[in-house]
Amino acid sequence: MEDYKTVLISDETEIEIKKSRFINMVFHIENEEAVEATLTQIRKKHYKATHVCWAYVLNTNPKRQKSSDDGEPPGTAGKPILDIINHRELKDVLVVVVRYFGGIKLGGGGLIRAYGGGAGDVINHCSIIKKQYSDQLRIVIHYPAYGSLSNGLLEKGIMPASEDFGEEVTLGFHIAVAETKEFLARVEDQTNGNVQVIMGEPAYVDVPEIVI
Structure with a gap:
């Protein structure tokens, strides 16, 4: 796709x-x-x-x-x-x-x-959008890792699509399929491996296009 x-x-x-x-x-x-x-x-x-x-x-x-x-x-x-x-x-x-x-x-x-x-x-x-074929990921981490992971991803322009603050922090991401491997490696590094990754089914996600 x-x-x-x-x-x-x-x-x-x-x-x-x-x-x-x-x-x-x-x-x-x-x-x-x-x-x-x-x-x-x-x-x-x-x-x-x-x-x-x-x-x-x-x-x-x-x-x-x-x-x-x-x-x-x-x-x-x-x-x-x-x-x-x-x-x-x-x-x-x-x-x-x-x-x-x-x-x-x-x-x-x-x-x-x-x-x-x-x-x-x-x-x-x-208005033009890009339909980006993306992996749907949920990242579950402990609260102490939240700040470090958020800041590390923000430096690369990556922001969660959703955030849920329960007993643990669950962050939702739409990541282009070709970039998922690099993204998960970065998450592992930022959390020292203390992370649970839940993979959903890939799907198209709307991404605004500024220049066409």
Whole structure:
């Protein structure tokens, strides 16, 4: 399982090019059924639109992707949207660009710039997260070791996802699978081996992305 980037929530922007309105939308989706349901809602809402063009990429192995020009000249709408999604290395993402024709033709190059630009605009506007495939760990230690372990991990920018102060201290961590071995070695060193490690099932964890 590999880490990947996706959008956090749906978002929408709008641009106007030579009197045509381009309404740009992005959605987090995880299967084709969600794609179809979302497109059905958009077509119902924008039933007067000239074109509803779209592309999606799913986090599958191999990844599944598809696009539609919805009546625009072949390769001028769906592919530019798809190219932007892949350029940003996003998965589990659907981008839709709805066009209301304004009476002035844009030509092939103009359409490519408009649809690709619309996809880029809405992606730039939305929140991006990294889905990090992580080991779910619980670290159980005695109270005297808490300060030393916390400070040692904090120096490396590692903070617990949860803390429980009972008879002993239980700290929860989401650690990238590739980094688990190094993390556990550090914990052993900071606690002189006086630690209990409880391993849970690996899972994807949301990590905010500042730069995409």
